[in-house]
Amino acid sequence: MIDDSLRGRRNLITGANRDDHHVRHVTPDHDFTGEFHDLHMVADSDPCPRCGQPLQVAAAIEVGHIFKLGRRYAEAMGARVLDRDGKEVTLVMGSYGIGVERILSAAVEQHHDEQGMKLPRSIAPFQVVLTPTNLNETPIREAAEQLYAELKASSLEVLYDDRDERAGVKFMDADLVGIPLRVTVGRKTGEGVVEITERSTGQRTDAKISQTVEWLKSRYR
Numbered sequence: 001m002i003d004d005s006l007r008g009r010r011n012l013i014t015g016a017n018r019d020d021h022h023v024r025h026v027t028p029d030h031d032f033t034g035e036f037h038d039l040h041m042v043a044d045s046d047p048c049p050r051c052g053q054p055l056q057v058a059a060a061i062e063v064g065h066i067f068k069l070g071r072r073y074a075e076a077m078g079a080r081v082l083d084r085d086g087k088e089v090t091l092v093m094g095s096y097g098i099g100v101e102r103i104l105s106a107a108v109e110q111h112h113d114e115q116g117m118k119l120p121r122s123i124a125p126f127q128v129v130l131t132p133t134n135l136n137e138t139p140i141r142e143a144a145e146q147l148y149a150e151l152k153a154s155s156l157e158v159l160y161d162d163r164d165e166r167a168g169v170k171f172m173d174a175d176l177v178g179i180p181l182r183v184t185v186g187r188k189t190g191e192g193v194v195e196i197t198e199r200s201t202g203q204r205t206d207a208k209i210s211q212t213v214e215w216l217k218s219r220y221r
Contacts, residue, residue: 002028003039061106069093108178111200117178118200121219126159128216129179133167133186143209144185147194154213175199181216 006012010027026032040046044057074080074091083089104123111118121127128151132144144160151158159179161170167186174182184195194212196205207215 001039002034002036004036005040007036061102061109063102063106064098065095067095067097069095112178115172116176119178119180121180124178124180126157126179128156128158128181128183129174129177130158130160130183131167131170131174131185132162133170133184135162135164139189140185143189143194147183147185147209147212150213151216154217156213156216181219183212183216 006028011024012026012028013022013024014026015021016023028034038049042055042057045054047053048055069092071090071092074093079091079093080088081091107120107123108117111120119125130144130148130151132140135141135144144162148158148160161174163170167184171182171184178199180199182197182199184197186195188194188206189209192209193206194209196207196212196215197203198205205215
């Protein structure tokens with residue numbers, strides 16, 4: 001095919017089907033022949049060839065594929081069906097695939113900030129990260145371990161960050177991983193209160209330890 005813009009043009013330069021090689025002084029319909037078509041590269045606001053309305057160019061994310069495989073594999077496997085006339089015919093196969101890694105990449109591209117990922121609850125590896133600020137303080141450690149047991153018993157997927165790290169490090173790692181909800185067991189433990197942070201919005205809520213499990217479960221109903 002030849003682009004319409006090349007009609008009547010002479011002494012052009014074209015590729016030579018070899019890397020870093022070109023052919024000079026080429027004239028369409030003299031040195032080669034073909035059908036002329038409008039092969040214009042579409043740009044934003046170009047008119048639609050059907051309705052005339054301006055086109056909008058936008059970025060998209062490919063998370064799946066559809067391939068026509070033809071009859072190659074069907075013939076190899078002897079895969080046949082009866083058509084409408086009762087005649088045995090070989091299948092025309094297609095492949096419909098979705099990429100697990102692509103789903104994660106697409107989610108992260110759409111849900112993130114400077115601190116890291118904001119994973120949707122449907123694909124997050126954990127629903128909750130439980131973060132005690134200082135395990136060396138007995139009240140905090142005991143409250144965190146009790147709450148961890150209750151969360152596991154309630155079938156919530158919880159990650160218990162029991163590392164010997166500063167609270168700030170734990171908070172940064174939790175934001176980086178993108179777990180939807182963080183429960184912080186810290187200085188308000190003596191009042192029977194923990195802090196719950198929603199990763200997607202950054203909203204913080206104080207909750208009674210005794211009511212924390214039900215509060216979290218309500219977010220996943």
